[in-house]
Amino acid sequence: xxxxxxxxxxxxxxxxxxxxxxxxxxxxxxxxxxxxxxxxxxxxxxxxxxxxxxxxxxxxxxxxxxxxxxxxxxxxxxxxxxxxxxxxxxxxxxxxxxxxxxxxxxxxxxxxxxxxxxxxxxxxxxxxxxxxxxxxxxxxxxxxxxxxxxxxxxxxxxxxxxxxxxxxxxxxxxxxxxxxxxxxxxxxxxxxxxxxxxxxxxxxxxxxxxxxxxxxxxxxxxxxxxxxxxxxxxxxxxxxxxxxxxxxxxxxxxxxxxxxxxxxxxxxxxxxxxxxxxxxxxxxxxxxxxxxxxxxxxxxxxxxxxxxxxxxxxxxxxxxxxxxxxxxxxxxxxxxxxxxxxxxxxxxxxxxxxxxxxxxxxxxxxxxxxxxxxxxxxxxxxxxxxxxxxxxxxxxxxxxxxxxxxxxxxxxxx
Numbered sequence: 001x002x003x004x005x006x007x008x009x010x011x012x013x014x015x016x017x018x019x020x021x022x023x024x025x026x027x028x029x030x031x032x033x034x035x036x037x038x039x040x041x042x043x044x045x046x047x048x049x050x051x052x053x054x055x056x057x058x059x060x061x062x063x064x065x066x067x068x069x070x071x072x073x074x075x076x077x078x079x080x081x082x083x084x085x086x087x088x089x090x091x092x093x094x095x096x097x098x099x100x101x102x103x104x105x106x107x108x109x110x111x112x113x114x115x116x117x118x119x120x121x122x123x124x125x126x127x128x129x130x131x132x133x134x135x136x137x138x139x140x141x142x143x144x145x146x147x148x149x150x151x152x153x154x155x156x157x158x159x160x161x162x163x164x165x166x167x168x169x170x171x172x173x174x175x176x177x178x179x180x181x182x183x184x185x186x187x188x189x190x191x192x193x194x195x196x197x198x199x200x201x202x203x204x205x206x207x208x209x210x211x212x213x214x215x216x217x218x219x220x221x222x223x224x225x226x227x228x229x230x231x232x233x234x235x236x237x238x239x240x241x242x243x244x245x246x247x248x249x250x251x252x253x254x255x256x257x258x259x260x261x262x263x264x265x266x267x268x269x270x271x272x273x274x275x276x277x278x279x280x281x282x283x284x285x286x287x288x289x290x291x292x293x294x295x296x297x298x299x300x301x302x303x304x305x306x307x308x309x310x311x312x313x314x315x316x317x318x319x320x321x322x323x324x325x326x327x328x329x330x331x332x333x334x335x336x337x338x339x340x341x342x343x344x345x346x347x348x349x350x351x352x353x354x355x356x357x358x359x360x361x362x363x364x365x366x367x368x369x370x371x372x373x374x375x376x377x378x379x380x381x382x383x384x385x386x387x388x389x390x391x392x393x394x395x396x397x398x399x400x401x402x403x404x405x406x407x408x409x410x411x412x413x414x
Contacts, residue, residue, distance in 0.1 A: 051125035051286040067169040072143040144186035226303035229310040269322035
């Protein structure tokens with residue numbers, strides 16, 4: 001019952017009065033505090049966000065998402081930065097020697113970065129409100145120049161550009177990032193001439209603008225799962241290495257089934273492989289607009305190479321090249337790769353390998369195919385047995401032809 005904006009509700013022996021007008025005013029005040037503008041972004045919403053890895057993914061292995069050499073970006077500004085002095089020293093070497101000229105140059109750099117502070121902040125999906133605008137702009141300038149300096153883009157840098165751990169930290173760890181256009185702006189400020197080959201290399205490598213899988217919880221009529229490599233091989237499927245960079249395959253994701261041969265690009269496996277793949281999957285999980293090709297590929301490989309025998313087969317086919325202690329270590333890495341990851345495996349728009357899985361599943365489930373594979377495996381694996389079988393078939397054909405011609409000649413005489 002409602003009287004003058006006050007609603008009375010009766011529940012058993014209790015009577016509750018709700019002041020609708022007061023409740024509406026309180027809700028309206030909260031709604032007014034919610035920002036609806038674009039936060040000052042110049043180029044609209046970013047295509048790709050820098051975000052914190054989801055807890056259910058991180059808890060599988062926390063170490064896979066933590067930088068070890070270079071700590072950069074908004075999510076690590078409160079960390080004990082082991083290279084803070086190196087960052088300051090790198091920027092100091094990029095500034096003029098004279099006090100007045102150095103001060104004016106530094107003001108110019110900070111003013112230019114401050115103009116981009118709001119736009120750069122919009123690339124961070126998770127909360128960065130604990131950083132003031134001044135702190136954020138300073139972080140962008142120091143981290144941006146230190147990355148360029150560390151990888152040899154500029155005078156005096158590049159001594160450690162081959163450090164694979166630094167490459168991993170800067171290019172592949174999801175949380176350890178700053179927007180790429182900040183790197184471009186910092187380079188433009190400090191090196192006005194045309195970019196050096198080193199800058200071009202970094203631009204090509206760093207730009208990104210362009211299930212135990214926890215598939216969704218709906219019940220399925222069929223269970224999506226790739227077979228193991230040894231199972232496919234026993235069913236007659238051949239595996240062939242697909243060349244990379246020669247016009248055949250652009251990247252390791254280019255898996256293709258041609259008739260009965262599965263062409264798979266070579267994947268080099270070392271201690272950093274799982275870290276890189278997990279962070280790329282985390283990037284896709286947090287940015288659905290980027291697609292899920294890496295996640296679908298990791299699901300494929302985690303099923304295909306889930307045991308040591310599978311890894312041994314794929315290694316003999318040069319589809320996997322690894323530097324681990326044994327095949328079992330590689331299989332363990334693949335088996336746990338997709339733990340905690342979500343993917344709608346039946347949706348071809350999200351799982352680009354779904355049509356390939358369907359074709360291979362039909363082939364694997366075909367009885368004639370399995371009988372032929374069993375015949376080859378048990379009776380034709382020995383070349384002498386195969387030759388004897390061919391000779392027997394040829395003899396049988398000759399006997400049939402002889403019988404046919406004998407009947408025809410008999411009819412002719414009659």
